[in-house]
Structures are given as structure tokens and as C-alpha cells.
Amino acid sequence: MQKKGKFFLFTIAEFDQWLLDTRFSRSIRLVQNHHTYQPGYVQFTGNNHFTLLEGMEHFHMAERGFAEIAQNLTSFPDGTVAVCRALDKVPAGIKGANQEGICLENLGNFDTGGDTMAPAHRDAIVRINALLCREFHLVPSSDSIVYHHWYDLNSGKRTDGTGMTKSCPGSAFFGGNTVAAARSGFIPLVAEAWAELTGGAPSAPPAILRTAVVNASSLNVRRGQGAAYPIVKSLGRGVKVNIYATANGWCRIHPSEQQWVAERYLKKSG
Structure with a gap:
């Protein structure tokens, strides 16, 4: 693992272990x-991961007005993956699909006639998707x-490619960017990798x-039911959480660990 500032760069094996070791809310x-479209393969030199990430963050902040880099994760042609925006932070990836989404930017231009995806990159993209499905109890599908x-x-509505859309993740991404292409060319690969990780069945959610x-600018997550308990982390406004238990005006937002937030700073979802 390598680190520079907020960015963490992992091999896929390291990312796998990081997911297992990290608790998300x-x-x-x-x-x-x-x-990414730009930067693409021509800008990647094999050792400038952090320079490219810093450049993307600068663009997202200066040109798009974001508070930080848009994506949670970035994959690279050499098969590595970077954690960019914390996974507990809502990304700025797809309007209408961000609140409960993780945004994975795959470096390159995968429109027809663009970059030819490197084998290591191809394998990493499949594996990252499978690992995220395992971590968050998802079954790989086009849903x-x-x-x-x-x-x-x-x-921000899902139209399956009609209306005003981008070609992203590329018209040649694993055979195409349509739902049908994903179902035939990409999701089966993710499902195969996911089955190796899970034995073919998701762990029971x-x-x-x-x-x-979250209805506060910054909500502290604590190790128990009360303000006297140590702070584990903070969650930003708009983050959607699952509630597993309630007691004394506090809500546990992790299925097994003591991660509690004050109920008064939450609002009903939907």
C-alpha cells in the first residue's frame, strides 16, 4: 500500500484485505x-498515480465546484486501485444514483477507437466490482x-441509455455500454469472480x-449510546444509513459493531 495525502493506492490483494479490515456505515x-476519458492511457506513465489523482481533484474542485475529488475509487491500467473519496462519503458520480452508490472511475477512454484496455486493468475492474458486491451484500446484476x-x-432518472446521456464508461467498455452489453459481457465476469469469493451465495444481510x-452538517458516530463515548468517525449531511437498533434516543448504524448516532440528527429516508 502507498499513501499520499488523502489518497491510498492498493494492489487488488491489498484492497481486498482493506475492505475486510474496514468498517463502513x-x-x-x-x-x-x-x-475518466481524460486523463487516459497516454497520460499514465506507470508511476504517476498520485499526480493524476491530484490533477483530477483540482479539476473537480476548480471547474466543477466540488468540495473534493468526485469518485470514491479509481482503477489504473497497471491493475492498482486508489481510494480517493472516503467510501462513507456520497460521491458526485451519477445524478440520481449517488446517495447509496460507490463511484468507481476507471482511468482511460473506453469509447470505440479510444484506449485498448490492458489485461491487468480488465482483471482489476472485474475484481473491484466483485469485492464491492461481497463487502456490501450485493448480488451482481444490472440493478x-x-x-x-x-x-x-x-x-437523474435511469433511462437505460435514452435521453440526455454520456457514453461513460465507454461505448467499447467490456463490449459496450448498453444494459444488454453489460449483462452479456461484463456482469457475468463479475458474477464469476464474486462466486469465487462467496461460494456462489451472498452472506445473509x-x-x-x-x-x-443524516440531517446535520457533520454527525459524530460514537462507540456507545451517549455523547460521553469516544467518536469513531463523522458522517456528512445526506449520507444514508441503515438502523439496526435503537435505545435511549440513539441508533446503532452498524450491524455488529458499536457505532451509534443521536437519533435527533437523522431524518426518515424516502
Whole structure:
């Protein structure tokens, strides 16, 4: 693992272990797949991962007005993956699909006539999607793994490629960017890798009492039911969480660990 500032760069094996070792609080139902378009393969030198990430963050902040880099994860042609925006933070990836989504940017231009995906990159993209499905109890399908191209840019509604859309993650991404192409050329590969990780069946998701949305600019997550307990982390406004238990005005938002938030700073989801 390498680190520079906020960015962590992993091999796929390291990323696998990091997911197993890290506890997340945000409700996740979607894995978004994107391509960067620019920068592409020609800008990647094999050792400038952090320079490219810093450049993307600068663009997202200066040109797009974002608070930080848009994506949670970035994959590279050499088969590595970077954690960019914390997974417990809502990404700025697909309008209408961000709140419970993880945004994966795959470096390159995968439109027809663009970059030819390197074998190591191809394997990494498949594996990253499978690992995220395992971590968040998702079964690989075109409902849990989505492309930017399937969402209307104006309305944020899923249109499966009609209306005002981008070609992202590329018109040649694993055979195409349509739903049919994903179902025939990409999702079966993810499902095969996911089956190796899970034995072909997802672990049983824990029982959820209800879901809620953080209604404070920064909500402290504590190790117990009360403000005297140590802070584990903080969650930003708009983050959707699952509630597994309630007691004394506090809600446990992790299925097994003591991660509690004050109920008064949550609002009903939906």
C-alpha cells in the first residue's frame, strides 16, 4: 500500500484485505462504473498515480465546484486501485444514483477507437466490482452494477441509455455500454469472480429496522449510546444509513459493531 495525502493506492490483494479490515456505515446498494476519458492511457506513465489523482481533484474542485475529488475509487491500467473519496462519503458520480452508490472511475477512454484496455486493468475492474458486491451484500446484476450511460443527465432518472446521456464508461467498455452489453459481457465476469469469493451465495444481510438520512452538517458516530463515548468517525449531511437498533434516543448504524448516532440528527429516508 502507498499513501499520499488523502489518497491510498492498493494492489487488488491489498484492497481486498482493506475492505475486510474496514468498517463502513453508509448504506450501499449500487456500484457505479465510469471511465475518466481524460486523463487516459497516454497520460499514465506507470508511476504517476498520485499526480493524476491530484490533477483530477483540482479539476473537480476548480471547474466543477466540488468540495473534493468526485469518485470514491479509481482503477489504473497497471491493475492498482486508489481510494480517493472516503467510501462513507456520497460521491458526485451519477445524478440520481449517488446517495447509496460507490463511484468507481476507471482511468482511460473506453469509447470505440479510444484506449485498448490492458489485461491487468480488465482483471482489476472485474475484481473491484466483485469485492464491492461481497463487502456490501450485493448480488451482481444490472440493478446493483450500473453504468453512467444508463442515467439521464438532466433528470437523474435511469433511462437505460435514452435521453440526455454520456457514453461513460465507454461505448467499447467490456463490449459496450448498453444494459444488454453489460449483462452479456461484463456482469457475468463479475458474477464469476464474486462466486469465487462467496461460494456462489451472498452472506445473509443483517436485519435492518429502517433507513435514515443524516440531517446535520457533520454527525459524530460514537462507540456507545451517549455523547460521553469516544467518536469513531463523522458522517456528512445526506449520507444514508441503515438502523439496526435503537435505545435511549440513539441508533446503532452498524450491524455488529458499536457505532451509534443521536437519533435527533437523522431524518426518515424516502
